[in-house]
Amino acid sequence: MMTLKDILYKVTLNAVVGNTSVSINNIDFDSRNISKNDVFVAIIGTVSNGHEYIDTAVKQGAIAIICEELPAVLVEGITYVQVESSSRALAIMASNFYQNPSDNLRLVGVTGTNGKTTIASLLYQLFKKAGFKVGLLSTVKIMVDNKEYKTSHTTPDSLTINKYLKEMSDEGVAFCFMEVSSHGIHQNRTEGLHFEGGIFSNLSHDHLDYHDTFAEYRDVKKSFFDKLPASAFALVNVDDKNGLVMLQNTKAKKHTYALKGYADYRAQILENQLNGLLLKINESEVWTKLIGNFNAYNVLAIYATAELLGLEKVETLRIISELESVAGRFQYLISNGKITAIIDYAHTPDALKNVLETINSIRTKNEELITVFGCGGNRDKTKRPKMGHIASALSTKVIITSDNPRNEVPETIIEEIEKGIEPQNFKKIVSISDRKQAIKTACHLAKPNDIILIAGKGHETYQEIKGERFDFDDYKIVKELLKQLEK
Numbered sequence: 001m002m003t004l005k006d007i008l009y010k011v012t013l014n015a016v017v018g019n020t021s022v023s024i025n026n027i028d029f030d031s032r033n034i035s036k037n038d039v040f041v042a043i044i045g046t047v048s049n050g051h052e053y054i055d056t057a058v059k060q061g062a063i064a065i066i067c068e069e070l071p072a073v074l075v076e077g078i079t080y081v082q083v084e085s086s087s088r089a090l091a092i093m094a095s096n097f098y099q100n101p102s103d104n105l106r107l108v109g110v111t112g113t114n115g116k117t118t119i120a121s122l123l124y125q126l127f128k129k130a131g132f133k134v135g136l137l138s139t140v141k142i143m144v145d146n147k148e149y150k151t152s153h154t155t156p157d158s159l160t161i162n163k164y165l166k167e168m169s170d171e172g173v174a175f176c177f178m179e180v181s182s183h184g185i186h187q188n189r190t191e192g193l194h195f196e197g198g199i200f201s202n203l204s205h206d207h208l209d210y211h212d213t214f215a216e217y218r219d220v221k222k223s224f225f226d227k228l229p230a231s232a233f234a235l236v237n238v239d240d241k242n243g244l245v246m247l248q249n250t251k252a253k254k255h256t257y258a259l260k261g262y263a264d265y266r267a268q269i270l271e272n273q274l275n276g277l278l279l280k281i282n283e284s285e286v287w288t289k290l291i292g293n294f295n296a297y298n299v300l301a302i303y304a305t306a307e308l309l310g311l312e313k314v315e316t317l318r319i320i321s322e323l324e325s326v327a328g329r330f331q332y333l334i335s336n337g338k339i340t341a342i343i344d345y346a347h348t349p350d351a352l353k354n355v356l357e358t359i360n361s362i363r364t365k366n367e368e369l370i371t372v373f374g375c376g377g378n379r380d381k382t383k384r385p386k387m388g389h390i391a392s393a394l395s396t397k398v399i400i401t402s403d404n405p406r407n408e409v410p411e412t413i414i415e416e417i418e419k420g421i422e423p424q425n426f427k428k429i430v431s432i433s434d435r436k437q438a439i440k441t442a443c444h445l446a447k448p449n450d451i452i453l454i455a456g457k458g459h460e461t462y463q464e465i466k467g468e469r470f471d472f473d474d475y476k477i478v479k480e481l482l483k484q485l486e487k
């Protein structure tokens with residue numbers, strides 16, 4: 001049995017009222033999950049304030065309350081602990097509660113606007129193929145070696161992270177690769193974890209609804225590197241102008257990678273085709289099935305990481321050529337009628353631009369590029385016109401549609417996307433808010449050898465409308481529609 005004192009180890013306490021030697025059953029930050037002898041951690045969120053649920057938690061049997069402000073009336077027999085930051089305290093307590101599982105495996109965090117899932121998933125595959133037991137915490141799924149779990153976040157809350165790390169540690173997992181989102185860092189979800197390495201892919205426009213300015217978004221990412229210990233490595237892409245910024249105040253050992261500039265790890269694209277890339281990494285040539293310039297960066301990042309973690313170079317290169325692309329990232333099919341449909345998770349201006357430029361570098365002038373995309377509701381509005389501009393400038397036809405409208409009106413989101421389109425491109429655009437109809441229209445418009453890009457949802461298998469998730473799978477839908485049309 002654990003006591004409150006055990007899990008408070010290393011938490012900075014401002015005040016304690018009551019007994020910390022009490023035995024505790026579980027910890028939670030949501031009053032709705034609290035039952036007898038649990039510890040409730042009150043967090044000030046973006047929508048509500050957990051401190052308002054302290055009474056409910058006590059009524060449901062909480063034995064201790066962790067909070068930033070003590071309630072006016074204290075209940076006899078309950079221990080109240082006041083801390084500076086409840087979310088930071090939660091993360092440290094979560095680690096203690098699960099016996100500090102991040103100490104038992106070699107944990108590497110991947111941060112950046114685009115490429116986190118790709119890099120983390122490729123590292124998972126690479127180390128699996130090299131014969132290790134491996135863990136993965138990603139947007140698409142959580143893997144405890146061969147066991148797969150669903151996930152709702154890119155970087156889960158600290159209790160969930162530590163729960164899975166504990167399972168990994170019990171399973172004898174040697175390496176774990178995890179995505180570290182800016183929300184995750186900002187909400188202290190990764191506090192107290194023992195990282196052996198951090199990777200920075202790039203920084204471009206996203207989430208400027210949550211972070212007030214780009215500088216704030218950058219500094220949140222940077223704080224992840226600031227906190228790495230001296231024993232860790234920090235590996236950054238220095239073709240990105242913020243790569244060196246990430247290294248400014250880190251104690252970790254600094255390593256760089258680049259395609260254009262000078263760096264410790266360098267790659268060159270020798271060939272770029274629809275079936276893969278031929279790269280020269282440092283002095284060796286390697287073929288990969290991954291497609292697009294941006295994937296040259298991802299492959300270089302995993303090569304460097306493998307070396308930093310001690311994998312043998314020749315083996316790494318051999319395995320790289322066997323790696324499969326990640327679900328919903330430049331996933332494509334070619335129909336019987338010779339129409340290519342590409343599903344990609346590009347949901348930021350930079351990712352959309354990269355994907356379109358990659359397709360354009362492969363496409364010949366006679367073929368049409370028909371792009372179907374939308375922008376998420378209740379997310380950064382300022383990226384909408386930018387994505388409208390990019391899609392219309394780089395495609396021959398564009399169908400603007402819905403991508404998880406959440407609690408917003410789909411037509412309003414579409415109008416905001418349309419604002420970024422320049423008059424000379426108006427004729428390329430159609431707006432159809434129903435995503436299935438939009439994809440159907442693209443299939444009707446496409447002729448043999450044309451390319452349809454369906455962007456934004458990648459691996460997602462739902463459309464989220466007003467809090468409800470309806471089944472929706474871009475890949476399945478386009479495959480089925482093309483088959484019907486070509487019958």
Ligand SMILES: CC(=O)N[C@H]1[C@@H](OP(=O)(O)OP(=O)(O)OC[C@H]2O[C@@H](n3ccc(=O)[nH]c3=O)[C@H](O)[C@@H]2O)O[C@H](CO)[C@@H](O)[C@@H]1O[C@H](C)C(=O)N[C@@H](C)C(=O)N[C@H](CCC(=O)O)C(=O)O
Pocket residue numbers: 029030031032042043044045046047048049050051053152153154155156157181182183184187
């Ligand atoms: C904006 C955001 O990130 N919100 C996250 C945050 O919730 P919140 O701050 O809104 O919580 P809140 O509703 O205000 O509640 C505050 C506190 O009161 C508690 N509460 C609330 C009600 C009640 O009855 N009782 C109770 O105790 C809540 O449990 C919470 O502790 O903390 C929750 C618990 O960790 C997260 O689930 C939630 O993620 C929401 C669902 C979300 O959509 N997050 C996205 C934006 C996100 O995190 N995305 C990033 C990836 C982004 C990217 O890189 O592309 C990710 O890492 O997944």
Ligand SMILES: Nc1ncnc2c1ncn2[C@@H]1O[C@H](COP(=O)(O)OP(=O)(O)OP(=O)(O)O)[C@@H](O)[C@H]1O
Pocket residue numbers: 112113114115116117118119139154179181201202294295297298328329330344345346347350351352354355458
């Ligand atoms: N290194 C990269 N640079 C720029 N764009 C990239 C890079 N890697 C992938 N992309 C593009 O970004 C999209 C998302 O990639 P990925 O899922 O790996 O990113 P992510 O950082 O995990 O995103 P999220 O923040 O949603 O978790 C891809 O579908 C592709 O279009």
Ligand SMILES: N[C@H](CCC[C@H](N)C(=O)O)C(=O)O
Pocket residue numbers: 154347375376377379403404456457460
């Ligand atoms: N992790 C990102 C994913 C966006 C994917 C896109 N399909 C959307 O719903 O906006 C987010 O939650 O902002």
Ligand SMILES: [Mg+2]
Pocket residue numbers: 116117118138139140154179
């Ligand atoms: Mg991701």
